[in-house]
Amino acid sequence: MELLSERLRVIADMIDHCGVMADIGCDHGYLSIAMAGEKKVTKAIAMDLRSGPLEHARKNIRKYGLEDIIDVRLSDGMQMLSPGEADMIVIAGMGGPLMTRILDRSPGIVGTASELILEPQSEPETLREYLSGRSFPDSKGREKIFFSIKDERFVKEEGKYYPVIKYLPSSKRQILSEEEKLFGPVLIREKPPLFREYLENCRKKYRSLAEKLEKTVSSGSRNAEKRLAQIRDMEEMISAIIHLNKYEEG
Known part of the structure; x- marks a missing residue:
């Protein structure tokens, strides 16, 4: 067993x-x-x-x-x-x-x-x-x-x-690098399927959070604006890793 x-x-x-x-x-x-x-x-x-x-x-x-x-x-x-x-x-x-x-x-x-x-x-x-x-x-x-x-x-x-x-x-x-600290140098390089799935889920989560915060930012909240910038940075970082993986595969 x-x-x-x-x-x-x-x-x-x-x-x-x-x-x-x-x-x-x-x-x-x-x-x-x-x-x-x-x-x-x-x-x-x-x-x-x-x-x-x-x-x-x-x-x-x-x-x-x-x-x-x-x-x-x-x-x-x-x-x-x-x-x-x-x-x-x-x-x-x-x-x-x-x-x-x-x-x-x-x-x-x-x-x-x-x-x-x-x-x-x-x-x-x-x-x-x-x-x-x-x-x-x-x-x-x-x-x-x-x-x-x-x-x-x-x-x-x-x-x-x-x-x-x-x-x-x-x-x-x-x-x-900051990306390697967050996601792991070997995982980024070898891109196993579960890791890709995880990245896609993370990107969706940050994208959803950004859409919600955009409504708050429009009302003039500085804290929300700062948080939105951080979330967009994370979404961009994850997208870059995903695109790099796709580029390497091609």
Whole structure:
């Protein structure tokens, strides 16, 4: 039986074989169980801030006989993880700003990881902007380690769209344009069908908002005029990405 939802399966498919995976915000532990069962990891550390989901995770892990492979820890973010303990860090099921705070509180742990897989459920631009400008200490606390986007996937679950982003260590800072921060450099370049669908929906939403605000602007509201300009800028940006994709296809 498939344990993973469509969203978690996309995350799982991005995971290459590695040593130790830390699953931050593991909920019921399904990702760790699946990765251990598929032998993609030699060990998994399933961590969550809430004791209830962790107890469910323990029961599920016992059910599949994976107690020797999966360690369960009650932890606020990565506080119960040691530097160098995890090769891969997976954070999923939370917003971009919260992910950013979790990463920022544990620079020594992030800097010793060989891979990050992040699935922000809101404001992914916050996360992309943060990691494009942040360096982390290496295992000796000396060298600056940056992380660059290596791959991005897009998934739709229960009517909502989610990006999944893979980061690898780099010696150089990754410079992203505003469009790339908002929508992702790999997604813009590779244009998967779901991403195009998402862009079209976003453009329709901004176009509808602009039409509604135009009536308010006509009555002399300066705030509405400023907001309308911002919305039109976003609509133009999205249209440019869509047209670029169509141009590249031709």
